[in-house]
Amino acid sequence: MYKVRRLRAMGSLCRQTAAYNPAERCRFVAEAEYWEHLAEHELAVHFEECNAYRFSDEANVCTSANSNDTRRQTIVAA
Numbered sequence: 803m804y805k806v807r808r809l810r811a812m813g814s815l816c817r818q819t820a821a822y823n824p825a826e827r828c829r830f831v832a833e834a835e836y837w838e839h840l841a842e843h844e845l846a847v848h849f850e851e852c853n854a855y856r857f858s859d860e861a862n863v864c865t866s867a868n869s870n871d872t873r874r875q876t877i878v879a880a
Contacts, residue, residue, distance in 0.1 A: 806844050813837035 813834040820830035 803848070806841050806848070809837050809841035809844060813841065 813836075816830045816834035816837060820827045820834065823830065
């Protein structure tokens with residue numbers, strides 16, 4: 803998440819520079835959009851990794867719960 807803050811700070815700096823430098827405003831606004839795009843991409847990657855990790859944990863919990871249920875049925879049947 804630190805990287806996202808750094809990328810957004812770069813975008814903010816470019817927008818501030820564009821405000822004070824009208825001659826190169828278009829270039830700095832374009833660069834600010836570039837930094838914002840990189841920040842959004844980093845966030846997307848971060849949340850995809852978090853969701854993949856969460857779903858793998860849920861699958862492991864379901865698998866272990868099913869094995870416990872089977873064992874309980876065997877004990878009850880015996």
